[in-house]
Amino acid sequence: MKLVIENLTCAFGGFRAVDEVSFEAESGGLVGVIGPNGAGKSTLFSLITGFLAGQGGTVRLDGHDISALPPHERARAGMVRTFQVPKEFAHLTVRENLMAAAPNQSGENLVDLFLRPAAIRREESAIAARVDDTIAFLKLGAVADVPSGKLSGGQKKLLELGRVLMTRPKLILLDEPFAGVNPVLIEEISGHIRALNADGIGFIIIEHDLGALSRLAGALHVMDRGRLIASGAPGEVLKRANVREAYLGGAA
Amino acid sequence: MEAYLVAILIITAIYVLLSLGLTLQYGLTGLINFGHVGFFCIGAYAAAILSAYAGLPVIVGFLAAIVLAGLAAFPIGLIALRLRDDYFAIVTLGFSETVRIIVTSEKQLTNGVQGIPGIPRLVDGVGILSALAVLAVLLAANGAAIYAFRRIVASPFGRMIEAIRDNEEAVKALGKDPARFKIQVLVLGAALAGLSGAFYAHYIGYVSPDQFNPLVTFYVWMAIIMGGVGRISGAIVGTALLMLFLEGSRFLRDVMPFISAVDMASIRIGAVGLALVLFTLYRPQGLMGDFTRRR
Structure with a gap:
């Protein structure tokens, strides 16, 4: 590009x-x-x-x-x-911040949410796997389930980079x-x-x-x-x- | 006494529906809706007109209340969500006042200031059993609303609206359109308020414009602030607490007979105001606590 x-x-x-x-x-x-x-x-x-x-x-x-x-x-x-x-999305954990950044989520559609719960669960676990990779790549494992507002400045920079990466x-x-x-x-x-x-x-x-x-x-x-x-x-x-x-x- | 208690519970359940709508809009998405009563009013009048005037089945009025209140939110959303938070608050407040003025002026449809009497009860009869039946229907509606609410909170949609509340610019930077989510949340909350309005109209049996002044909106705000914004339990507990203040102050006159009925109305609002100040000072996260640990 x-x-x-x-x-x-x-x-x-x-x-x-x-x-x-x-x-x-x-x-x-x-x-x-x-x-x-x-x-x-x-x-x-x-x-x-x-x-x-x-x-x-x-x-x-x-x-x-x-x-x-x-x-x-x-x-x-x-x-x-x-x-x-x-x-950062301060009240969301590091993991949730990264999950939110993944593109094209059908679970973000209210109709799909109630009509296709199984498909959304599958999609969520695929996104969760990518999030795990991103957390491992950026070495954010220790803070993965901490609300991101509590991170240090440097960790927040890493999280932002991680969120960007989730968008491919x-x-x-x-x-x-x-x-x-x-x-x-x-x-x-x-x-x-x-x-x-x-x-x-x-x-x-x-x-x-x-x-x-x-x-x-x-x-x-x-x-x-x-x-x-x-x-x-x-x-x-x-x-x-x-x-x-x-x-x-x-x-x- | 039992009849009084059931009546309080019914009003509380009607207000919980309003509180849930505002919790979704403000607590989760960060939308400062100061016009909640407008959607409540649309629901109440839709149910009243269709059942008392048009003689249609109650269920039709309920569906119309939900749909019309939701539809009313859509154009508000399109216009207002391009505005900053504080302007959005003013626009919604203006909207609810506009609704009230319309129902006051459109005499042919709404009977103006005289209001619409003779709205059929949800359950026939006057005894405590019929009141309990109404309460049961309301609890079922609340149960359904809470179920849907929980599904939404735990979903990717719920995650995204909380992300919008926390930082809208970052959401845009990640390639998602916050307006799309905010409009849906606005419509959902408004539809819930419309449902609440239909219950209100059929329970009270009479609607008039002065029942829908901005104070209702701010009662709902007080409820969610006292209970804890962004939590289902906060909406319920806060509403119960609000009713305790509003109704409990009624009994103050039994203890202190020197207070006149006129004074009482002011004392009641004063008591809620004091509670609100104390909450903001000593428990800003609300009775049910920090909304980051809601699940």
Whole structure:
């Protein structure tokens, strides 16, 4: 699957949070988006995934213009995001969070619920098996039956990744997967991302932890004040003078 | 005394149906419905008009009450579910007041402020046996509602509406449309309120617009807050507690005869208000406890 964004723009009043940003990403690729706080990275994610309606530009998936689709339909097309602040279903357990994320459940239909209970039980046990695999993959076994609101920040990030995986995505947009996560867990999450990427899932990752991100990403896009100021291989992009000035304040 | 007790139980059972509907809508799905009485009113008038005026069998009135109240929720859902929570609350409150004004003004159909008298009883006779029979029918209806409710809560549908309550944006991000679920929940809760209204009309035997003011909605809210939102047991226990306050305060005058009948009405509402404040302060999770451990 190939995502192409062209001239995406979003203004709040006179302030252009995202200003004519264009780039591409595809299944199997791993693209990083960096930039100082307030550069417009999360706003860009919301424009791509349909959570915000911008003032211009197009979002194309495999050539189809999806700019007018609501968020849930874009997700159903295989492009699924996480959030900077995890949005877990706090009163549901980790297992229930993951179960809820599975697509096309006939048990979510009230008529089927009362007329085809046996079929739904079969479907539930198939989903439960996938959930067990996901829990094992993310090593969340110890907290599987804990209400997710009680998890640590890092565990919530893992849970969000798990929920996204349950949807069988082709392209995953991660918003700061390492923020507030301890170094050991960062390595673990990086490992999961690498493994999934090797399986052909594409990633676009917003991250402040440049070290971890540049070890993962094949290409970096740098944003500053809503604009894309640089794109390229991590080692090369981070050396550029305008990037160092915008992002690192010239100090590093 | 026994007749009085049975009467209280009947009213309680009618209110439990309302509480179950709101528990589904608010406790499980997070929909702030401030217009519950509107659907109750539609059910009551549908049953009243079809049985007292049109002379149709009681069962037809009941079915119409359920269907019409449910149908009324559908357009409200389509319009209002695009709004944020607080606006949804205002729209539903406006809806219930609109319903009340319509039944007040549509004199040809509803007899206006005079209301509709002579609604046939569910079970003929005046003795305690007929009251017990009505109670039995109500308990059966409650049993059926609770059975369906439990099936829904334990299902993927139930899981999804709780996910919507906890975080609607995340539900969208996972490729599911919250509006589809919220409309169904709104219609289900409204249909339950319509059923409750039909029971009410046939039990009281008379409907008039002033029986359907917003206070009814807020009584139901008080019941589920005291009992514990999002739990079936909370809806039942909370409603029983509400009735205890509303009816129990009636006996206060036996102990304190200096309280006038007019004062009593205020004291009754004051007592419920005080209970609500104390609950929010000291037991915000309600009498039946945390809704995360409902199963």
